[in-house]
Amino acid sequence: MSTTTAELLKGAAELFPDEVVTSAHVRHLDLPAGGGRFALITLDNGFDHTKPTTLGPQSLGNLDRAIDQVEAEAAKGEITGVGITGKPFVFAVGADLKGVEVIRRREDALAIGKGGHDIFRRLSSLAVPTFAYYNGAAMGGGVEVGLHCTYRTVSRAIPAFSLPEVFLGLVPGWGGCTLLPNLVGADRAVSVIIENSLNQNRQLKGEQVHELGIADAVFDGADFLEQSLLWTSAVLRGELEVVRPDVDRGEAWDQAVARGRGIADAKVHGAAPAAYRALDIIAAAKNGDLGQGFDAEDEALADLIMGDELRSGLYAFNLVNKRAKRPAGAPDKSLARPVTKVGVVGAGLMASQLALLFARRLEVPVVLTDIDQARIDKGVGYVHEEIDKLLLKGRVNQDKANRLKALVTGAADKAEAFSDADFVIEAVFEEMGVKQQVFAEVEEVVPEHAVLATNTSSLSVTEMASGLKHPERVVGFHFFNPVAVLPLLEIVRAERTDDASLATAFAVAKSLKKTAVLVKDAPAFVVNRVLTRFLGEVLRSIDEGTPVEVADRALAPLGLPMSPIVLLELVGPAVAHHVAGTLHAAFPDRFAVSENLGRVVEAGKRNLYVHDSGKPELDPEVAALFETGDTASTEEQVRERALNAIAQEIRLMLDEGVVAEAQDVDLCLITGAGWPFHLGGITPYLDREGVSERVTGRRFLEPGAASVPR
Numbered sequence: 001m002s003t004t005t006a007e008l009l010k011g012a013a014e015l016f017p018d019e020v021v022t023s024a025h026v027r028h029l030d031l032p033a034g035g036g037r038f039a040l041i042t043l044d045n046g047f048d049h050t051k052p053t054t055l056g057p058q059s060l061g062n063l064d065r066a067i068d069q070v071e072a073e074a075a076k077g078e079i080t081g082v083g084i085t086g087k088p089f090v091f092a093v094g095a096d097l098k099g100v101e102v103i104r105r106r107e108d109a110l111a112i113g114k115g116g117h118d119i120f121r122r123l124s125s126l127a128v129p130t131f132a133y134y135n136g137a138a139m140g141g142g143v144e145v146g147l148h149c150t151y152r153t154v155s156r157a158i159p160a161f162s163l164p165e166v167f168l169g170l171v172p173g174w175g176g177c178t179l180l181p182n183l184v185g186a187d188r189a190v191s192v193i194i195e196n197s198l199n200q201n202r203q204l205k206g207e208q209v210h211e212l213g214i215a216d217a218v219f220d221g222a223d224f225l226e227q228s229l230l231w232t233s234a235v236l237r238g239e240l241e242v243v244r245p246d247v248d249r250g251e252a253w254d255q256a257v258a259r260g261r262g263i264a265d266a267k268v269h270g271a272a273p274a275a276y277r278a279l280d281i282i283a284a285a286k287n288g289d290l291g292q293g294f295d296a297e298d299e300a301l302a303d304l305i306m307g308d309e310l311r312s313g314l315y316a317f318n319l320v321n322k323r324a325k326r327p328a329g330a331p332d333k334s335l336a337r338p339v340t341k342v343g344v345v346g347a348g349l350m351a352s353q354l355a356l357l358f359a360r361r362l363e364v365p366v367v368l369t370d371i372d373q374a375r376i377d378k379g380v381g382y383v384h385e386e387i388d389k390l391l392l393k394g395r396v397n398q399d400k401a402n403r404l405k406a407l408v409t410g411a412a413d414k415a416e417a418f419s420d421a422d423f424v425i426e427a428v429f430e431e432m433g434v435k436q437q438v439f440a441e442v443e444e445v446v447p448e449h450a451v452l453a454t455n456t457s458s459l460s461v462t463e464m465a466s467g468l469k470h471p472e473r474v475v476g477f478h479f480f481n482p483v484a485v486l487p488l489l490e491i492v493r494a495e496r497t498d499d500a501s502l503a504t505a506f507a508v509a510k511s512l513k514k515t516a517v518l519v520k521d522a523p524a525f526v527v528n529r530v531l532t533r534f535l536g537e538v539l540r541s542i543d544e545g546t547p548v549e550v551a552d553r554a555l556a557p558l559g560l561p562m563s564p565i566v567l568l569e570l571v572g573p574a575v576a577h578h579v580a581g582t583l584h585a586a587f588p589d590r591f592a593v594s595e596n597l598g599r600v601v602e603a604g605k606r607n608l609y610v611h612d613s614g615k616p617e618l619d620p621e622v623a624a625l626f627e628t629g630d631t632a633s634t635e636e637q638v639r640e641r642a643l644n645a646i647a648q649e650i651r652l653m654l655d656e657g658v659v660a661e662a663q664d665v666d667l668c669l670i671t672g673a674g675w676p677f678h679l680g681g682i683t684p685y686l687d688r689e690g691v692s693e694r695v696t697g698r699r700f701l702e703p704g705a706a707s708v709p710r
Contacts, residue, residue: 010057019096020045022059024066028079035233036080039070042087049089055141056096057115063145064119067126074127080236082126084145085133085225094140097168100305101314104709109305113298116141116174120148121294129236133228134206134215139164143214144174147183151235151242152214153228157221158206166197166274169313169678173301177281178293184213185247186256186282193278194260198267216242249286257283271559272309272678308688308707312680315706319667319681320515327491327506328660329518331499336507337449342366343417343424345438347379347410350455351427353483356383359407361512367417368410376410383408415445423508425453425477430578435464443468451501453477457575458524458582461494472498475505478525479514480672488672489514494521515671520658523586524579526665527672529658530682531567532579532591533649537642538564539594545629546638548608548618554638558685561674565608566616573608574601590649599625647686647695654700662700680706 022045031038043063045053055063070082086092095112103109123130123145132146134154138161146152154161163172163180171177172193181189192212196202210218219227234240257279264275277300285293304310342358344351347370359366370376384405391401411417418424424446426438439452446452452474454464465474476492489509493502502518509516519525524532534555541551552565568576577598583591600608603625609616633641650665659665666681679685684706686692687699703710 010061019056019058019099020047020051020054022053022055022062022092024059024063026066026069029229031080031233031236032230033233033237035229035236037078038229038232039073039079039082041066041070041082041084043084043092044087049087049136052090052093052137053086053142054093054096055116055145056099057112059096060115060119064122067119067122071122071126079128081128081131081232082123083131083133083228083232084123084149085135086138086142087136089136091134091136091138092142092145093137094142094144094164095174097314097317101311102709103305106302106306110298110302112305113173113301116144117294117298120145120174123148124150131228131232133225134158134161134209135221135224137161140172140176141174144172144176144179147175147179147214151216151232153217153219153224153231154206154209154215155221155224156206156218157224158204158209160203161206161209162196162201162203163193164197164201166194166278167201167313167677168317169272169274169307169310170304171274171278171281171297171300173297175294175297177278177297177300178285178290180214181253181256181282181285182247182288182290183244186253186286187259188212189282190256190260190263190279193282194275195263198263198275213244216244249288253286254283267561268559268676268678269556271557272676273307274304274309274678277304306708308684309678311708312684312688312706313677315680315684316666316670316677319663320670323663323667324515324671327516327518328664330506330516331503333503333507335500335503337422337451337500337504339422339451339504339508339511340364341421341423343421343442343446344368345414345424345426345442346370346428347375348427349382350479350481350483352379352382352386353481354425354427354455354479355379355408356386357483357512359383359404362508363403364407366408367421368408369412369414369417370410373410373412376412380408380410414441418442418446418450421446421450423451423453423504425455427455430456430459430575432459432463435459436467439464439468439474443470449473451475451504453505455479457528458579460523461492461521462496465494465496471496473501475501476519476521476525477505477509480527486672486674487513487515488527488668489516490519490525490527490668490672491516492519492521492525515667517659517664517668519664519668520656522653522656522658523583526653526659526668528579529583529653530646530649530665530669531571531673532576532583534642534646535564535568535576536580536592536594537645538638539597540592541633541638541641542626543594543596543628544631544633546631546633550632550635551638554635555642556635557639558679559676561676568597569607569609572606573597577601590645596626596628599627643686643689643691644695646682647691650683650686650700651692651696 022043025042027040029038043053073079130149132149132152143163163176165172209215217231260279281296341364344355347368355366355368368379387401387404390396424442428434428438454476461476465471475497478490480486480488491505506516538551542548552563580593584593608622610619662683666683669675669681683700692699
C-alpha cells in the first residue's frame with residue numbers, strides 16, 4: 001500500500017473510532033498429498049455469525065499487514081500458496097457502512113476506495129498463487145477480495161452471496177465492476193451487479209456462484225475447507241488444471257450493458273445514479289485494463305459516498321435492519337401470551353394467504369370459517385395447492401408439506417372452529433357492519449384470553465370493537481398484498497386495546513417474520529393514507545383535463561416501483577375507491593372521491609390500461625367513461641402538487657401521532673409499498689428537494705440523518 005493511501009486510511013480510521021475491527025490471522029499448514037507449506041489468512045471480528053465480519057479502515061490495515069507477512073514468505077520461497085477464508089458461516093460482508101455514514105469530505109471517501117484497491121490487488125501480485133475460500137456469507141467487499149485471488153472455491157451451504165452496492169446507492173468499488181465482467185463476461189456481471197441488486201437485493205446460493213463461473217469449484221459445507229485444501233493441493237501440484245471459458249469482448253458485451261441500462265431504467269427511471277455509474281465502468285472494462293477500471297471505481301465511490309442518494313439508502317438500510325427489529329412504542333414482550341392455534345374468519349384469497357403464512361411460520365393449527373362449506377373447501381384447497389407448489393420448488397420436503405397441510409383445516413361452525421383459538425383474525429368484506437357482526441359472533445365462542453385481530457385497510461378498529469364485551473383484546477393487524485412478499489404489518493392500537501393483546505400481536509408478527517410498525521387508529525393508518533393522498537392528486541389532475549399518460553408519468557423521476565395508474569390497477573379500482581371514500585368522510589378538504597374512478601368501478605373494469613400495442617394505453621372503454629374538464633397540467637405541475645400533498649399529509653399524520661416519528665412513515669413505505677432505498681422512503685427526498693420546508697415550514701429529519709453531514 002502506498003504511503004499516501006496509508007495516511008488517508010489512517011485518517012479514515014480516526015473518523016470512525018467505533019469500528020468493529022476484523023483481524024486477519026495468518027496460520028501455516030502442510031497441504032495434503034505433498035502440496036507444500038501453505039499460508040491461510042482468516043478474517044474474523046471476534047464475534048459469532050450473528051455479527052458478520054466487515055471491512056472498515058482498521059480492518060483493511062490488518063489485512064494489509066497479513067499480506068506483508070505472506071508476501072515476504074512467498075518471496076523467500078517458504079510457502080507454495082496463500083488462502084483467505086472467514087470465520088464459521090461468514091466469509092465477509094463488505095465495507096463497514098457505519099463508517100461511510102460519518103464521512104464528510106470527498107478525500108476521505110476516495111481513501112476508502114483506494115485503500116481497498118491497494119490492499120486487495122496485492123493478492124493478485126504475490127509470487128505464489130492465491131485462493132479465496134468462500135466458506136459462508138459473502139457480500140460486497142467480501143466477494144471482491146476473493147475476485148482479486150487467482151482461484152476461488154465456494155461452499156454449497158452459503159445462503160447469501162452478492163454484490164449489493166447498487167441496491168444501497170454505491171457501486172462495487174473494490175474491483176467488482178472491473179474484475180467480475182472480465183472473469184465471467186459482461187452479461188453475467190450485469191445480472192449480479194445490476195439485476196440482482198435492483199430486485200430487492202437478490203442473493204445467490206453457493207451452487208449458483210459456481211455455475212456462474214465466479215468460483216472454480218464447489219464443495220459441501222460440512223468439510224468445505226478440507227475439500228478446498230485438497231483441491232488447492234491438486235492445483236498447485238499441476239494435477240488439476242482450472243480452465244475458464246473465454247470472455248466475449250465483442251457485441252455481446254455491449255448488448256449486456258444495454259440490457260443493464262434497460263433494467264436500471266425500468267427500476268429507478270434515472271432517479272438514482274449508482275446503477276448507471278456501475279454500467280459505465282462495466283462498459284469501459286471491455287478493454288481489460290484493470291488499472292483504469294480501478295481508478296474509475298475509486299472516483300465513482302467518492303462521488304456516490306458524497307451524494308445524498310447513498311445517505312438516503314443507508315438511512316433506509318438502517319430502518320429496515322435496525323429500527324424494524326425494535327418497533328417504537330411496542331409494549332414489553334414479556335406480556336405476550338402464547339399462540340397455539342389460529343382462527344381465520346373468511347376463506348377468500350386474502351384469508352387463504354393469511355392461513356398459509358400462519359401455518360408456515362407459527363406451525364400451529366389454523367382453521368378457516370366462511371358462510372358456506374363450498375367457500376371453506378375452496379380456501380383450504382388453495383392453501384394445500386400452495387404448499388404443493390412449495391414442495392415442487394424444493395422449498396419444503398414431503399414430510400413438512402404433509403405436516404403443513406394437516407395444520408390447515410376448515411369448519412362452518414365458529415364455535416367448533418374457535419373454541420380453543422388464541423388468535424383469531426378476520427379478513428372479510430371491508431364494511432363496518434359486516435366486521436362488527438363477525439367480531440360479535442366470534443367473541444361469543446373464543447376463550448377469554450384470545451386476541452381478535454382485523455385485517456382492515458382503512459376502517460376504525462375502535463368503532464369495530466365498540467359493541468364488544470371485551471374491546472380491549474381487539475387489535476388492527478393490517479397486511480399488505482401479496483402477503484408472502486411485502487414485509488410490512490401495520491399493528492393498530494385502538495382506544496381500548498390493552499398491553500397484553502398488543503404485545504401478543506407484536507410477538508405473532510415477529511414469528512411471522514414481518515416488519516411490525518405500531519400505528520394509531522386513524523383513517524387508513526399510514527401506507528394507504530399516503531398512497532391515497534398522492535393518487536388522489538393524480539386522479540384529480542386527470543379529472544380536470546390532464547391526459548392520463550401525462551399524469552401517469554409525473555412521478556417517474558422519483559423512481560417509484562410503479563406508476564400511479566399501475567398502482568391503481570394493482571390495488572384494484574374498487575378497493576382504491578372505497579379507501580378514498582373512507583378518507584373523504586374523515587378529511588373532506590384533502591381527500592376527494594373521483595367520479596371518473598367511480599364510473600370505472602360501476603362498469604366493473606379492473607384495469608385502466610390495455611397492452612395490445614406492447615405498451616400500456618388507456619382502454620377505449622375506460623376513456624369513454626371519463627368526463628373531464630379542459631384544464632391540463634404538465635408532468636412537473638402534477639408532480640409538484642402530488643409531492644406537496646404527501647408532505648402535508650405526513651406532517652399532519654405526525655402531528656396527530658399516527659406513528660412515533662417520520663422514520664416510521666419511511667419504514668412503512670419501504671416495506672409496505674416497495675418505495676426505493678434511494679428515496680429513504682420519502683421524507684429524506686422531501687427534505688432534499690425543499691418540499692418539506694416549502695409546504696410545512698420545517699424538515700422532517702435533522703440535517704445529516706439521511707444526507708451528507710455538513
